[in-house]
Amino acid sequence: MRSDAIWPSDRMQNLFGIDVPIIQAPMAGVAFSEMVIGVSEAGGLGSLACALFTADQIIEEVETIRRQTSRPINLNFFCHRAPKADAEREAGWKRVLEHYFVELGLDPTAVPSASGRGAFDSAMCDLVAELKPNVVSFHFGLPEKTLVARVKATGAKILSSATTVQEARWLEAEGCHAIIAQGLEAGGHRGMFLTDDVSTQMGTLSLVPQVVDSVKVPVIAAGGISDARQIAAAFALGAAAVQIGTAYLLSPEARMSPLYRQALRTEANQTAVTNVFTGRPARAIANRIVRETGPLSDVAPDFPLASRFSAPLRVASEAKGSTDFTPMWSGQSVRLARERPAREITQRLASETLAILSTC
């Protein structure tokens, strides 16, 4: 589908070499090569979340993608600072969770030593130089300047998320080619990096125009955008593109347990921003651990250390058919998601948005 002429803006299409200004949100643990292929083939920008992958896994996923599409792709990395080890804090968190370990027949002293979430580093930078993705997006700010310079030298366009006007200005000053304005409706980890105060975070409708007014680079609206009405709204707010995650969660390409998938379909579920799974605030379905220990805990260890404690609880409880301890990332518009393949979702979102824009 080629529709450059009728989208309100073609800035992102030109910058990324895509046809449809829809970026599939990287969703670590859920979105793999098959989703990237579907979205990119529909003319959008598929994103591969690399945070939970080894270098070999990234290479393998990208090779799989490249065998099936020649379209532009985005590689996404976390760039958090290394957490401070804090034995006292960990002991406190263990005390909060201990009765769950006992309930599930687990040994609370036997938590894994590693969290499996690496931050972007020099080795990953070498990998980017080798794989040459068209776009590299970061979450939690940007890596150090020399790494950013090396990524830019590969020719990749650089993106990151802002949750405040201040963060947007910072990212522009540091050389981002475009900025994702992430409203608090968004599922998964908030990209916030100059503040840790969740209480002052803005909704997408408020944030996007304020960011648009504050930077010169194009702005990508994110957070709660799951249908064509919301994409049209994002353009009205001044965005040049949208980043969409939750709308793809019910696609067959989304890899998740049947329990998680069923929870996403359950209308009564609600989401909350919680730090109890990983240590950083992220939006997920408000299940038992979120309600009982959060949603925001002062005791949870720094990101990503908290995931060492939640992971064994999750595994044991899922084995019993329960999602009480499963991080079920979701944005606020999951009700609007459709159970269709990623390619079709992208095509429909594009054509329905253009239909709205042409009649309004």
Add this chain to the structure above:
Amino acid sequence: MRSDAIWPSDRMQNLFGIDVPIIQAPMAGVAFSEMVIGVSEAGGLGSLACALFTADQIIEEVETIRRQTSRPINLNFFCHRAPKADAEREAGWKRVLEHYFVELGLDPTAVPSASGRGAFDSAMCDLVAELKPNVVSFHFGLPEKTLVARVKATGAKILSSATTVQEARWLEAEGCHAIIAQGLEAGGHRGMFLTDDVSTQMGTLSLVPQVVDSVKVPVIAAGGISDARQIAAAFALGAAAVQIGTAYLLSPEARMSPLYRQALRTEANQTAVTNVFTGRPARAIANRIVRETGPLSDVAPDFPLASRFSAPLRVASEAKGSTDFTPMWSGQSVRLARERPAREITQRLASETLAILSTC
């Protein structure tokens, strides 16, 4: 300005007898007759917040309005249930605030006995029958069925705010003529009434289309809407009108202290949803009392009892030129508000929105 033909929907114009689908949000303590007159004369719907008024004050304000405009108006009432007196809770809250009383030279035992926020009752119902406003809007759900029936019998159209799909369905079933979908960007008190869990509340961009899909009556988008881009976005989301408060806060008609007005102009200020001023969650600038005792406190007394404690702190601290204890209600888009008269704000929002809608 007549523009029925070019707004995407004329449902609200027809329902209320107005020309412009912009409702000025009732803002108790800030918006008085002069703001209502300005907005209604511009073709929108001016709203008089009655929560802090006596019956005589309401009559006086309405008489002032009626002398200067024959346009439709909205009278707004709180309809909270009477709070439970809880001596232990009040003692706990006093302990939290005691050092502020000492700091300001106040006697912590001498808090006022009344909070001054009356809920809609039979006497107010008589007043509505006498004053015959075109629209009556409620906050915190609806009053009891017999009162709703009496208000409807006066010919008034009835509105209330929903913060969830469940609340929207409830309001429709109870006979509301239209529903305000209030996203969490909104300034002032959240209208939530079937839940008290702020953590699961939705942003406007997520909430509005989900409410539109769930009810048959027209939906009014509210929360963070301060400029024409956001109004156009609300229509794209399926709203038939918008309710706007914060955009009027810098108008000369907004009655507030110079301290509050200056704080609204201060770019570095942020807002948070807090219950420390009144006992109910409401969005305000995150000042000292919000940051130090909230934003959400488990100890604050039920609405409106907490205001008995915050009021004397506010008065004493404002006398010293400080806003440390002032409830400075504001939505998340105050940066987009303009310092113009209410009538001109309304006219400009309407014409700029129509310009966006005609070119998108």
